[in-house]
Amino acid sequence: xxxxxxxxxxxxxxxxxxxxxxxxxxxxxxxxxxxxxxxxxxxxxxxxxxxxxxxxxxxxxxxxxxxxxxxxxxxxxxxxxxxxxxxxxxxxxxxxxxxxxxxxxxxxxxxxxxxxxxxxxxxxxxxxxxxxxxxxxxxxxxxxxxxxxxxxxxxxxxxxxxxxxxxxxxxxxxxxxxxxxxxxxxxxxxxxxxxxxxxxxxxxxxxxxxxxxxxxxxxxxxxxxxxxxxx
Amino acid sequence: xxxxxxxxxxxxxxxxxxxxxxxxxxxxxxxxxxxxxxxxxxxxxxxxxxxxxxxxxxxxxxxxxxxxxxxxxxxxxxxxxxxxxxxxxxxxxxxxxxxxxxxxxxxxxxxxxxxxxxxxxxxxxxxxxxxxxxxxxxxxxxxxxxxxxxxxxxxxxxxxxxxxxxxxxxxxxxxxxxxxxxxxxxxxxxxxxxxxxxxxxxxxxxxxxxxxxxxxxxxxxxxxxxxxxxxxxxxxxxxxxxx
Numbered sequence: 415x416x417x418x419x420x421x422x423x424x425x426x427x428x429x430x431x432x433x434x435x436x437x438x439x440x441x442x443x444x445x446x447x448x449x450x451x452x453x454x455x456x457x458x459x460x461x462x463x464x465x466x467x468x469x470x471x472x473x474x475x476x477x478x479x480x481x482x483x484x485x486x487x488x489x490x491x492x493x494x495x496x497x498x499x500x501x502x503x504x505x506x507x508x509x510x511x512x513x514x515x516x517x518x519x520x521x522x523x524x525x526x527x528x529x530x531x532x533x534x535x536x537x538x539x540x541x542x543x544x545x546x547x548x549x550x551x552x553x554x555x556x557x558x559x560x561x562x563x564x565x566x567x568x569x570x571x572x573x574x575x576x577x578x579x580x581x582x583x584x585x586x587x588x589x590x591x592x593x594x595x596x597x598x599x600x601x602x603x604x605x606x607x608x609x610x611x612x613x614x615x616x617x618x619x620x621x622x623x624x625x626x627x628x629x630x631x632x633x634x635x636x637x638x639x640x641x642x643x644x645x
Numbered sequence: 646x647x648x649x650x651x652x653x654x655x656x657x658x659x660x661x662x663x664x665x666x667x668x669x670x671x672x673x674x675x676x677x678x679x680x681x682x683x684x685x686x687x688x689x690x691x692x693x694x695x696x697x698x699x700x701x702x703x704x705x706x707x708x709x710x711x712x713x714x715x716x717x718x719x720x721x722x723x724x725x726x727x728x729x730x731x732x733x734x735x736x737x738x739x740x741x742x743x744x745x746x747x748x749x750x751x752x753x754x755x756x757x758x759x760x761x762x763x764x765x766x767x768x769x770x771x772x773x774x775x776x777x778x779x780x781x782x783x784x785x786x787x788x789x790x791x792x793x794x795x796x797x798x799x800x801x802x803x804x805x806x807x808x809x810x811x812x813x814x815x816x817x818x819x820x821x822x823x824x825x826x827x828x829x830x831x832x833x834x835x836x837x838x839x840x841x842x843x844x845x846x847x848x849x850x851x852x853x854x855x856x857x858x859x860x861x862x863x864x865x866x867x868x869x870x871x872x873x874x875x876x877x878x879x880x881x882x883x884x885x886x887x888x
Contacts, residue, residue: 540742542708
């Protein structure tokens with residue numbers, strides 16, 4: 415019973431690739447935004463905070479539609495990116511990764527921001543008296559101490575990206591082999607007669623991948639926390 | 646007892662490296678810190694009751710707190726001068742700072758904590774100096790441990806070693822014994838005395854305990870309510886607070 419058809423297998427691989435890409439690419443930006451929100455006071459901070467969290471409260475279809483009118487091939491940002499860097503989003507797996515990244519971004523930022531805020535800033539002062547400038551203090555003290563939060567954020571981001579449906583299907587549609595993720599494939603299978611078995615197989619795959627991600631993140635976070643706090 | 650005032654230390658004691666000239670003002674909420682004093686190098690104590698502003702003064706010397714106005718000089722170098730718009734960041738002041746709570750990096754081993762300053766400064770390893778300080782503070786057995794597994798006294802010894810290994814021009818010690826019980830204090834004091842006598846590191850020792858200062862310092866700057874009451878020798882320790 416548990417032989418995935420090539421079509422299902424493609425959807426699984428595509429989902430993993432999209433979710434991984436979304437997570438890895440948004441990580442540096444997520445760390446930067448989390449740091450800004452946790453540590454800096456600047457004009458427009460509330461606005462930035464709001465924009466970052468918007469995908470969490472907007473209907474996913476709205477987010478997908480906004481992406482479509484900004485990042486489509488004839489849209490302002492989309493055509494600029496295509497002409498300048500040759501990056502195309504619309505109806506490609508890269509577009510799915512963009513949609514997943516945008517949808518998961520608030521979760522990523524939130525987890526990392528909380529861990530930045532929990533850090534004892536006096537340790538950063540100590541680093542500066544030992545000769546570390548702000549950049550090296552961040553790299554050698556702040557970031558390692560925030561690591562459990564960063565890992566938690568990455569897992570949340572990955573899980574959210576893996577399950578994203580509404581924004582993705584609105585922005586890049588549901589093209590087998592290109593933009594059809596596990597979620598989209600399950601949806602498709604439930605819409606056709608006799609698709610139940612295939613849908614169920616993909617459901618099991620989704621549950622297993624999510625569980626593995628959660629257990630792995632728990633393990634990493636526990637290890638990091640053990641290292642830092644001793645006994 | 647003759648209460649002394651003014652900055653007459655330099656006449657009494659021969660000048661040594663690590664001379665500090667502080668003249669700063671800083672408002673922190675309700676409290677105004679307005680201090681002016683000079684040290685003659687060697688071991689100087691900032692002495693006064695809790696809440697007198699001693700830690701804030703040390704933080705200004707270290708560059709962690711920015712004075713509202715004034716000037717801080719170490720030997721011939723200006724660390725801060727509001728009029729000349731000079732404010733050397735902490736990482737370029739080359740001072741060592743031992744905090745009340747140690748502040749060891751919890752994600753690094755004792756060895757890595759000790760090496761941090763040298764590593765971040767891109768300096769070549771100095772095995773002899775390392776061995777000397779490890780021996781002086783008796784922390785050789787702790788090198789592989791993590792700060793979470795150390796006792797309070799061990800932690801402070803490592804913190805002192807970490808600050809010393811950056812080869813500071815001046816060592817700032819802010820109540821390094823305050824968080825320790827009596828037995829731990831007695832454990833650390835001899836190491837600090839050795840530091841002064843053998844390593845000859847100029848230091849500013851902050852404390853509200855006359856006993857500690859008596860063993861470690863030769864000059865005293867008496868601080869109360871954010872002001873300098875007197876600058877002088879150890880006789881200031883038992884002078885009545887003047888008002």
